[in-house]
Amino acid sequence: MGVLMDENSRVVVQGFGGAGQREAITGRNYGTNIVCGVTPGRGGQTIEGFEVLNTVREAVAKYDANVSLIFVPAPFAADAILEAADAGIPTAICITEGIPTLDMMRVKRALAGGKTRLIGPNCPGVINPAAKSRAGIMPVDVYLEGSVGVISRSGTLVYEAVDQLTRLGIGQSGSVGVGGDPIIGTSQREALELFEADPDTAAIVLIGEIGGTAEQEAAEYIRTMSKPVVAFIAGATAPPGRRMGHAGAIIAGAAGTAAAKQAALREAGATVVENPGDIGSTMQRVLKERGLA
Secondary structure, eight states, X not given: OOSSOOTTXXXXXXXXXXXXXXXXXXXXXXXXXXXXXXXXXOTTOEETTEEEESOHHHHXXXXXXXXXXXXXXXXXXXXXHHHHHHTTOSXXXXXXXXXOHHHHHHHXXXXXXXXXXXXXXXXXXXXXXXXXXXXXXOOGGGOOEEEEEEEESOHHHHHHHHHHHHHTTOXXXXXXXXXXXXXXXXXXXXXXXXXXXXXXXXXXXXXXXXXXXXXXXXXXXXXXXXXXXXXXXXXXXXXXXXXXXXXXXXXXXXXXXXXXXXXXXXXXXXXXXXXXGGHHHHHHHHHHHTTOO
């Protein structure tokens, strides 16, 4: 089945510059159906074997594209997301970092109640190892087909967690990078709901960060879940008021601290690890204890 991507995913790359072309080639080599690129004004070109079109609507009409991977520069990325939604793309995945907050507020309002699910921005993307379907920037060689879903605000940490799992022979049903900006499309809780409903997923790794209350909201849902969750919160030593890495990783109140998030997740029944190097081994133990290994 897969979460958000499967063998039926047809990916259009918006912003077919250097980064878009590179990831289109990587995705194609992995097995993903990358159907075309979109860059306004460059329609009619063929680059690296991919046709370039002027609009997403053309990509939907010609190739029945149903996933958009967005590499458009930050000043224009909000309009690119809205263009994907206007064209009827069900899943838009925005890699772009640094989109102005007011722009994302406009996007959030426009997408509310609509049919397009946004992943990101400022995220590593989505992958389904079983279907060899990938839309993002994650290194494909660390992934192994299996039954553990991985959700993360951080790209680097999701790669680290997946690598630990793979080295232990624990495969993944998929991973979703929700993004590290203050305003994102799909929350950690919503990603958990997707993996909870996925029959190919037996357990989930949740990687959070300081800042905001997204992890506490995820914890409320974890209370109702049937699948075990192993969680790690980055930024335990971060001082209040200082942004650490991602734009959303800033402590502005007691709820935004790592300790508050860890406590909420523990109370909800998640297994919380305090060292990122223990994510894989902890999941291995949890799978054995639950009879899922």
